Amino acid sequence: MSTLSAPFFDALLEYHHRGTTPLHTPGHKGVAAPCGLEKFLTPLGLACDLPSMDGVDYLSHPRGAIAEAQRLAAELWGARETFFLVHGSTIGVQAMILSAVGPGDTLLLSRDMHLSAFNALVLSGARPAYLPGTTAAEIEAALDEHPEARALFLTSPSYYGIGRRLDGVAALCRARGVPLLVDEAHGAHLRFLPDGWLPSALTAGADLVVHSIHKTVGSLVGTAMLHVGGGAIASERVQAMLNVLQTTSPNSLLLASLDLTRRAMARDGRARFAEATERAVDLRRRLEPLALNHVEGCLIDPLRLVVSVPGMSGFDVERRLNDEFGILDEFCDGNSVVFVLGPGDPPDVSDRLVRAFESMSGGQALLPVQRGQAGAPVLHIVMTPRDAAFAKKETVTLRAARGRISGEMISVYPPGIPLVCPGELITDEVADRCAELATQRACVFAHDPTLQTIVVL
Numbered sequence: 001m002s003t004l005s006a007p008f009f010d011a012l013l014e015y016h017h018r019g020t021t022p023l024h025t026p027g028h029k030g031v032a033a034p035c036g037l038e039k040f041l042t043p044l045g046l047a048c049d050l051p052s053m054d055g056v057d058y059l060s061h062p063r064g065a066i067a068e069a070q071r072l073a074a075e076l077w078g079a080r081e082t083f084f085l086v087h088g089s090t091i092g093v094q095a096m097i098l099s100a101v102g103p104g105d106t107l108l109l110s111r112d113m114h115l116s117a118f119n120a121l122v123l124s125g126a127r128p129a130y131l132p133g134t135t136a137a138e139i140e141a142a143l144d145e146h147p148e149a150r151a152l153f154l155t156s157p158s159y160y161g162i163g164r165r166l167d168g169v170a171a172l173c174r175a176r177g178v179p180l181l182v183d184e185a186h187g188a189h190l191r192f193l194p195d196g197w198l199p200s201a202l203t204a205g206a207d208l209v210v211h212s213i214h215k216t217v218g219s220l221v222g223t224a225m226l227h228v229g230g231g232a233i234a235s236e237r238v239q240a241m242l243n244v245l246q247t248t249s250p251n252s253l254l255l256a257s258l259d260l261t262r263r264a265m266a267r268d269g270r271a272r273f274a275e276a277t278e279r280a281v282d283l284r285r286r287l288e289p290l291a292l293n294h295v296e297g298c299l300i301d302p303l304r305l306v307v308s309v310p311g312m313s314g315f316d317v318e319r320r321l322n323d324e325f326g327i328l329d330e331f332c333d334g335n336s337v338v339f340v341l342g343p344g345d346p347p348d349v350s351d352r353l354v355r356a357f358e359s360m361s362g363g364q365a366l367l368p369v370q371r372g373q374a375g376a377p378v379l380h381i382v383m384t385p386r387d388a389a390f391a392k393k394e395t396v397t398l399r400a401a402r403g404r405i406s407g408e409m410i411s412v413y414p415p416g417i418p419l420v421c422p423g424e425l426i427t428d429e430v431a432d433r434c435a436e437l438a439t440q441r442a443c444v445f446a447h448d449p450t451l452q453t454i455v456v457l
């Protein structure tokens with residue numbers, strides 16, 4: 001089938017045009033839902049909101065249109081096999097970890113993981129061994145220290161668009177028979193960038209790679225793909241784990257969105273991303289030296305723009321950008337704001353950002369900024385994630401929580417990187433960080449988002 005076809009989307013239309021009387025789910029029967037949803041979805045869209053069935057195919061056991069759509073996606077992204085996901089990269093991360101490790105196994109991973117990776121440890125019963133850093137030398141040393149590790153899980157690029165070439169790490173893993181799993185949720189577009197920027201993990205030879213297609217490529221929110229690259233983990237195992245986690249009723253409009261987005265990328269993805277990259281490079285040049293675009297030893301995603309204004313916290317910059325200039329960034333931290341640029345940006349976006357930052361820096365000479373978010377606190381793991389998840393818990397004040405074992409995960413979203421996880425000691429450092437977070441405008445994911453109280457074991 002041609003790369004410019006959209007097999008799943010075509011299957012939906014074909015069913016619709018057959019004019020079958022739908023005495024089956026969904027309950028809205030393909031006509032205007034009386035709830036007001038029809039204001040969002042066209043009659044054709046509603047009619048094509050179909051369940052899994054012959055002709056349309058089954059996501060859990062694809063053999064028709066979904067299988068073909070996934071095959072075309074694998075071809076485009078350079079994978080051996082690709083799975084469509086309707087629960088975001090969250091489910092992709094969990095399926096890849098469940099495919100690689102089981103109860104009692106050790107998973108080597110970097111602590112800049114998304115919270116879904118920790119939740120995968122709860123599901124699998126595996127033990128985390130956190131990497132001290134992610135240079136090739138640090139990874140090699142960690143593999144030496146943990147010969148029992150059953151897989152290595154990395155997150156790349158980071159939320160700041162920073163990553164490393166993974167070829168060396170992939171070769172190291174292959175030589176030791178340790179599967180390399182990469183959460184590339186923010187890098188689905190890397191393959192379509194001009195040469196010289198951060199390459200995709202699939203190109204480097206990773207075994208399993210997750211892409212939030214919705215984050216940077218343009219499918220509907222919640223859609224993602226899990227790719228099988230190298231041969232360390234069998235596709236059948238991945239499909240089986242996905243079937244443990246995903247619904248048996250995947251929304252057909254979400255699946256169609258993946259199919260159509262893949263077709264659009266096959267058609268002109270490279271050209272669109274080349275143009276967006278050119279605009280982003282020009283914008284960086286105009287914002288220099290506010291734009292943080294270089295980290296020693298790393299490669300970057302040119303479309304992730306990290307900007308700092310001396311003398312202002314990222315939270316203040318975000319608020320002013322939003323209130324005074326009508327611009328909303330992807331996320332901010334104490335130092336900087338982070339923008340996701342892309343082919344769909346309005347044409348005047350560069351001029352507006354430059355004007356906004358000139359205004360915020362008060363017409364003064366733009367000074368180079370210091371990168372330097374506080375690193376992750378030193379970890380003291382007392383209990384496995386699964387044991388901690390099922391242990392008895394109580395809620396205490398932050399003061400009383402010092403020295404206790406956390407019973408919950410606390411993170412700032414985005415990016416959703418855990419500050420502390422269930423089963424870890426709430427050290428003074430962690431408690432101080434919580435107290436500091438409570439004073440910031442950060443969106444905290446915790447039992448008590450004000451962090452006055454914490455769940456402990």
Ligand SMILES: Cc1ncc(COP(=O)(O)O)c(C=O)c1O
Pocket residue numbers: 087088089090091093113114116155159183185186212222223224414415416
């Ligand atoms: C690194 C990383 N991995 C996984 C995810 C989960 O992605 P999704 O929201 O598509 O489930 C996120 C979400 O922000 C993320 O930042």
